[in-house]
Amino acid sequence: MIATHLPILQVVIPLMAAPLCLLLRRPRLCWALSLAVSVIALVIALLLLGRALSEGPISYALGNWSPPWGIEYRVDVVNAFMLIIIAAIGTIVQIFAPRSISHEILPSQHTLFYTLYLLFLSGLLGVTITGDTFNVYVFLEISALSTYALIALGRDRRALTAAFRYLVLGSIGATFILIGIGLMYMMTGTLNMADMAQRLQPMLDSRTALAALAFLGVGLTLKLALFPLHIWLPDAYTYAPTVVTVLMGVVTKVWIYVFLRFAFTIWGQEFVFTEMHLQDLLVPLSLIGMLAASTAAIFQRNVKRMLAYSSVAQIGYMMLGVSFVSQTGLSGTIVHLFNHALLQAALFMALGAMLLRVGSPLLDDLRGIGRQMPWTMAAFVLGGLGLIGVPLTVGFISKWYFILAALEKGWWLVASLILLTSLLAVIYIWRVVEVAYFQQPDPNTTPVKEAPLSMQLPIWVLIMSILFFGISTKWTAGLAERAAAWLFGGGP
Amino acid sequence: MKDIIVLRVMAKFFLPLIMLFALYVQFHGDYGPGGGFQAGVIFAAAIVLYTLVFGLAAARKAFSNPILLTLSAIGVLLYAGTGVAALLRGGNFLGYGFLDRVPVQGQHLGIMLVELGVGLTVFAAMVTIFFAFVGKGRR
Numbered sequence: 001m002i003a004t005h006l007p008i009l010q011v012v013i014p015l016m017a018a019p020l021c022l023l024l025r026r027p028r029l030c031w032a033l034s035l036a037v038s039v040i041a042l043v044i045a046l047l048l049l050g051r052a053l054s055e056g057p058i059s060y061a062l063g064n065w066s067p068p069w070g071i072e073y074r075v076d077v078v079n080a081f082m083l084i085i086i087a088a089i090g091t092i093v094q095i096f097a098p099r100s101i102s103h104e105i106l107p108s109q110h111t112l113f114y115t116l117y118l119l120f121l122s123g124l125l126g127v128t129i130t131g132d133t134f135n136v137y138v139f140l141e142i143s144a145l146s147t148y149a150l151i152a153l154g155r156d157r158r159a160l161t162a163a164f165r166y167l168v169l170g171s172i173g174a175t176f177i178l179i180g181i182g183l184m185y186m187m188t189g190t191l192n193m194a195d196m197a198q199r200l201q202p203m204l205d206s207r208t209a210l211a212a213l214a215f216l217g218v219g220l221t222l223k224l225a226l227f228p229l230h231i232w233l234p235d236a237y238t239y240a241p242t243v244v245t246v247l248m249g250v251v252t253k254v255w256i257y258v259f260l261r262f263a264f265t266i267w268g269q270e271f272v273f274t275e276m277h278l279q280d281l282l283v284p285l286s287l288i289g290m291l292a293a294s295t296a297a298i299f300q301r302n303v304k305r306m307l308a309y310s311s312v313a314q315i316g317y318m319m320l321g322v323s324f325v326s327q328t329g330l331s332g333t334i335v336h337l338f339n340h341a342l343l344q345a346a347l348f349m350a351l352g353a354m355l356l357r358v359g360s361p362l363l364d365d366l367r368g369i370g371r372q373m374p375w376t377m378a379a380f381v382l383g384g385l386g387l388i389g390v391p392l393t394v395g396f397i398s399k400w401y402f403i404l405a406a407l408e409k410g411w412w413l414v415a416s417l418i419l420l421t422s423l424l425a426v427i428y429i430w431r432v433v434e435v436a437y438f439q440q441p442d443p444n445t446t447p448v449k450e451a452p453l454s455m456q457l458p459i460w461v462l463i464m465s466i467l468f469f470g471i472s473t474k475w476t477a478g479l480a481e482r483a484a485a486w487l488f489g490g491g492p
Numbered sequence: 493m494k495d496i497i498v499l500r501v502m503a504k505f506f507l508p509l510i511m512l513f514a515l516y517v518q519f520h521g522d523y524g525p526g527g528g529f530q531a532g533v534i535f536a537a538a539i540v541l542y543t544l545v546f547g548l549a550a551a552r553k554a555f556s557n558p559i560l561l562t563l564s565a566i567g568v569l570l571y572a573g574t575g576v577a578a579l580l581r582g583g584n585f586l587g588y589g590f591l592d593r594v595p596v597q598g599q600h601l602g603i604m605l606v607e608l609g610v611g612l613t614v615f616a617a618m619v620t621i622f623f624a625f626v627g628k629g630r631r
Contacts, residue, residue: 008575008585016572019565063578064587 006051007060007073010044010083010129011139013037014122021115027098027107030114035094037118041125042087049080053482059131067131068192074131078483081334082128082257085341089250090121092345096458097243100352103359104241105153113153113241120146120247124254133181133266134191136258140177140223144170147251151240162235169222169232176219183212184266197266204271213276216262224255226282226319227289230312237308238361242352245304249311249344253337256318260333263322264487273325282323287417289316294424298431304361306428307347310387313421314340317402320414324405327484332401335480339386339394339469346383346462350376353451353459363431368441369448370433376451377436379459384429386466389422393470397477503545510538518611522600528607532614539619548626560616560623567613574605 002009017037021030051058052075060073075083094117105113123143127136148170152163185191187208188199203209222229233252237245263272273279293312300306314336321333351361353376358365370377386393399418406415441447450456469476518531543551575586578598583590588602 005579005585008579012572012576012585016569016576019568022561022565061584062586064584064589 003047003051005060006044006048007058007075007129008062010041010048011073011122011126013040013044014118014125018115018118018122021111021118025111027110027114030111031094031098034097034114034118035091038087038091038094038121041121042084042091045080045083045087048075049077049084049479051075052077052080068190068195071135072131072192072194073129074193075129077479077486078260078334079128079257081479081483082254082337083125085253085338086121086124086128086250089246089341089345090117092349092458092462093117093243093246096246096349096352096455099356099452099454100243100349101241103356104155104243104352106155109153113150113243116146116150116153117247119143120150124250127254128257131193132191133184133193133196137174137178137181140174143251143254144174147244147248150244150247151236153244154239154241156239158235159239162232162239166232166236169229173219173222173229176215176222178219180212180214180216180219183208183215187212193261193266197268200266201268204267204275210276213267213272217278220255220259220262221319224252224259224319225312225315227285227292227312227316230289230293230315233312234305234308237311238302238305242304242348242355245308246345246348246352249348250341252311252315253318253341256315256322256333256337260322260330260487269325269488273323279323279325282319283414286316286320286323287414289313290320290421291417291424294421294428297428298424300428301363302361303351303363303366303432304348306432307344307351310425310428311340311344313425314344314387317398317418317421320418321402321405324409326405326408327481327488328401328408329405330484330487331477331481332398332405334483335401335473335477336398338476338480339398339466342394342462342466342469343383343386346459346466347380347387349455349459349462350380350383353455354380356451356455357448363435365442366432366435367439368436370436372441372448373450375456376459379456379463380436381429381433382463383466384425384432386470388425388429391470392467394466394476396470397473401477499545503541507538507542510541511535514538518607519604521607522603528610528612529614531607532611532616533618535611535615536618536622540622543622543626548623552623555619555623557620557623560620564613564616564620567609567611567616570609570612571606572609574602574609578602 014037017033021033024030048058057074057076059067061067062071101110101113120143123139123146126139127143130136130139148163148167151166152160184196187203188196190196190199225233237248240248263269290313293309293316297306297309300309318333318336321329321336354366354369354373355361357373386395389395389399399422402418403415406418514531514535517526517534518528521527539551539555578587578590579585581590588599589595590598591602592598
């Protein structure tokens with residue numbers, strides 16, 4: 001019986017755990033609850049992927065209202081893969097969280113942190129799993145509102161302005177998405193994605209359809225922080241508590257997934273990228289984003305901010321992969337969703353471990369940290385190598401796909417720009433390495449200890465998977481190729 | 493404003509009426525216009541009026557922060573719990589028809605419980621937000 005209800009349990013278990021957490025009030029109990037819920041979510045996501053692979057898409061009708069009238073949850077290879085990314089990062093973050101928030105969030109707000117985390121988790125899982133466009137918006141608000149509050153938990157007072165700025169821009173993005181969905185509903189009279197995809201095809205030249213595409217395009221790219229709509233991201237990443245920064249890395253990826261869903265499943269790639277020339281718009285924006293954000297990362301003195309800019313650059317890669325409109329490029333994007341989730345989580349968490357001991361993410365304060373915290377810094381370096389795209393790490397796999405896709409199209413300039421931005425990544429990672437290993441620590445400061453095991457463990461699990469999935473690509477790249485083929489097949 | 497007798501008397505006169513109207517909107521929601529959200533807001537309006545006339549300290553005696561947080565959590569739990577109850581009785585999540593042997597009865601019960609959950613949470617959230625704004629600057 002449980003098996004048929006897995007799609008809804010994926011969302012409802014975290015949703016119900018959130019108020020329970022508020023009632024429990026004890027941070028330790030809340031932590032145990034959120035960890036358990038995250039693990040359960042991960043198990044459910046894995047089971048769903050297994051079923052989607054063997055039996056094809058799974059459909060679940062909420063309230064026994066059969067689709068397209070009622071809300072439908074629909075799991076196929078693409079979103080099952082995305083569910084795994086969300087739940088896996090959530091689980092890793094929860095192992096890391098207690099020590100990390102002990103000094104980054106006020107003790108009185110720890111319960112609140114876990115409650116918000118659970119709401120955030122159910123929001124993102126809901127956005128991913130649903131096959132109903134309006135439901136996407138509802139879960140968007142659940143995840144977004146909890147994200148704003150999570151950022152504001154940061155102890156730095158600038159976290160408040162960062163959260164407010166994100167609140168304003170995020171709400172604009174959400175409104176645009178809602179208007180887009182509303183216009184599509186106006187035309188087709190349905191909210192179900194599969195049904196909408198069918199009904200929309202004959203009406204694509206209408207002005208309403210064009211307006212809907214414009215609103216959705218802007219709203220989604222604002223949410224997924226594509227250059228130049230990324231301006232909310234660096235501040236939010238920098239001033240949020242480290243665990244929240246790691247979680248936010250998943251948010252942009254979920255929005256890339258939603259973009260794929262709308263572009264490929266509902267609108268159809270022909271219309272979006274060729275007829276409406278979105279390709280001509282997205283390719284230059286992605287390239288500028290990659291170059292500008294990587295260059296900006298080089299000049300940051302705050303390592304957290306540097307990694308934030310690097311994330312903007314990585315979003316550029318992913319959107320570039322989408323705008324190739326080829327199976328290779330799309331596989332690259334989907335595999336990079338997973339790979340970059342690992343990389344950014346590992347890097348931010350290693351930095352979070354240093355923050356616990358040093359108390360500052362500024363480059364000047366990290367002098368000589370490589371000798372004081374050898375394991376943490378080694379993890380940072382390995383994660384950095386992955387970001388650069390060194391062979392035997394996951395970063396190499398993604399870049400391989402992107403360059404292959406560029407060469408398939410004969411876009412030599414794009415291929416060389418991908419290599420150039422990798423070189424820029426070498427520079428900004430090297431700056432940290434140089435400071436950490438080759439500079440003497442300030443003699444006035446007391447030497448710090450290595451990070452505790454509860455932080456080391458999740459970081460090294462991530463690093464090991466970065467290496468493992470960099471060598472054995474059967475599960476990540478293999479799945480991504482299947483998912484890309486599925487999206488190109490136009491199946492709902 | 494406690495010392496203005498007209499305000500005090502009229503507020504006390506109106507409070508039960510507002511609350512009663514909120515309950516009407518709450519429980520009549522399945523037949524006519526209304527429902528949990530509106531009812532929660534109207535009920536919260538009664539507390540807002542009380543706070544404006546009698547002050548924050550008096551209002552907080554009735555609705556302290558822990559009580560409000562508990563209420564908002566119970567509301568969400570009631571909503572999701574109704575869905576799960578339908579699931580346990582053999583339907584899909586939120587399949588109200590399965591809540592009773594007679595599907596129509598089940599649907600009545602389901603929508604009433606769900607709206608009650610919405611009402612509780614909306615009320616608690618509204619009052620929490622209002623208290624947060626009013627109490628700004630003094631803890």
